[in-house]
Amino acid sequence: MRDSSGRKRATLRRAVLAAIGTTVLVAAAATGVVLPASAAAPPTPAGWSQVFLDDFDGPAGSGVDITDWQYTTGTSYPGGPANFGTGEIETMTADPANVSLDGAGHLRITPRRDSAGRWTSGRVETRRGDFQPPAGGTLRTEARIQMPNVTGPAAKGYWPAFWMLGTPYRGNWWNWPGIGEIDIMENVQGLNTVWATVHCGTSPGGPCNETSGIGGQRVCPGATCQAGFHTYAVEWDRSTAVEQMRFYVDGLNFHTVRADQVDATTWTNATNHGYFIILNVAMGGGFPDAFGGGPDAGTEPGHAMVVDYVSVLRSTGGTTPPTTPPATPPTTPPAGHRDAYAAIQAESFDGQSGTATETSTDTGGGRNLAALGNGDWALFRGVDFGSAPATQFRGRVASGAAGGVSGLVEIRLDSRTSPPVGSFSVANTGGWQTWRTVPANITAVTGTHDVYLTFTSGQPADFVNVNWFDFGH
Structure with missing residues (x-):
């Protein structure tokens, strides 16, 4: 809250889905449920x-x-x-x-x-x-x-x-x-x-x-x-x-x-x-x-x-993280290594802004990124495209956006401000858990990159959920 210059910039977040079903995490009330005016603090969870x-x-x-x-x-x-x-x-x-x-x-x-x-x-x-x-x-x-x-x-x-x-x-x-x-x-x-x-x-x-x-x-x-x-x-x-x-x-x-x-x-x-x-x-x-x-x-x-x-x-958690790097290079892929040609779960991001996660009813279950709208983004580090160029992108998406509300899912490499290598438009798919796999052509990509999914819309409302994505030749 506090800064020494007396200034704080912020961008107004768009209106979002009125209630999003989710599994409650530690010491939290059920999503979308208005809690009573006075409630005792939740009991201390195990661990x-x-x-x-x-x-x-x-x-x-x-x-x-x-x-x-x-x-x-x-x-x-x-x-x-x-x-x-x-x-x-x-x-x-x-x-x-x-x-x-x-x-x-x-x-x-x-x-x-x-x-x-x-x-x-x-x-x-x-x-x-x-x-x-x-x-x-x-x-x-x-x-x-x-x-x-x-x-x-x-x-x-x-x-x-x-x-x-x-x-x-x-x-x-x-x-x-x-x-x-x-x-x-x-x-x-x-x-x-x-x-x-x-x-x-x-x-x-x-x-x-x-x-x-x-x-x-x-x-x-x-x-x-x-x-x-x-x-x-x-x-x-x-x-x-x-x-x-x-x-x-x-x-x-x-x-x-x-x-x-x-x-x-x-x-x-x-x-x-x-x-x-x-x-x-x-x-x-x-x-x-x-x-x-x-x-x-x-x-x-x-x-x-x-x-x-x-x-x-x-x-107290698990094993204490090391305080110094290992003396020899690791023999396994570094953290963040991902195969571009296998499904990358959207909720496995390495960084994000403006997103939420919720339980998915899509095939295979798990969780999905929810309530995505203009200005939101998610980062996935170390995506390995190999030496054969990837030219296609597939996103598993759902939308319950109101009529006239739509937006772009954009794919950017190594920086949120890089020009998109590809994008596709999403409007209402029939519901926030009504899933479709949408393909998009992308500029040929090789090597290993950090992949940013960015979400752009001309409307202030949320327009898409994402469950997973992958790339193809």
Whole structure:
């Protein structure tokens, strides 16, 4: 959420399928089901341990438990960038009118405006700053939240967030974004969209595209983000061959950031330490500015972000990854090696933005990429085409898009911005699980390449699901 330039660019995510059926992942509610207004944190799953939990039980009007949380007040950290580095205009307070329990098991963070037009709000941070996965294990940070229930012009300037900052930021205040930031849930202007972002490297620009960061987004499944509670989570996983951070809403993995998307030094600087957790509602600033600015005279004060619980789980995982490369070259194909002429499962991507996965009813079952629309993409590393040129592409696709909604599935090599070597158009196939194999001619390709599937449409709606693809001569 925070950047030192006061700017954050974002692209408005298109409207998405109202509800997407999916298998629930760890500690998440069923996709598309509106959870009750108050719910206990889910039980700790087998193989995990609870390292932090607050379900915000307490008398109405009382404050947060100060053994677990601390209030951040004012308009900046002492000696840090003004307006918390983002250009937000509110003053953070510990006043129960801004931050308090509601007596029904929730924390409410409520922006207020006084008679002079000055805004106040709330920001709380965990005292603990040691949240990180163990070597070879996984850390899952999750909260069940209803965003401020306000939309349209009345929501102008609202910026609720659930996020984490690298603990070396405490006491320095000027080492962002190198020490890392993990935005699990951000929202602006009352839009039915959740944004998730990893910030790292240097600003502006740098390996993490600051001040935007490495981000993904999607609409909330089922009830809108504002109309109901949803679970928002990140799994920071050191048990995989390549360390990664996976972001979820109601169990749907909609964004993943991998260590190999940036250089090793950048990733290490952002992840070789603990993190602390932050809950806040800002008013105005760089992110709202990207969507029309605010707040203004039409903005309604008094709409709270309501937090049901915050939970942190840890799994010890499997074998600890090696800390140094092997002394001799591997005798097996490197990670990411793929045969261009065998079916490549779409959900096996090595990087993506804007996608989600769901259970597929297609022949052979498994999962498919879902809710794909303009600007989304998926990366598949190390696809081996051999020496005989590949000239064809086949994609297994389905679409339940509305009439008049269609788009292109494009195949690009080695860069998302490379010219497509081929593409094909998809419109409604009869349903989001009504599958067709669509062929396309491509420019002759040999050798080994990273393959990007990119999705382009002139409409804002989702237009395609993808189950698998392959290439042919």
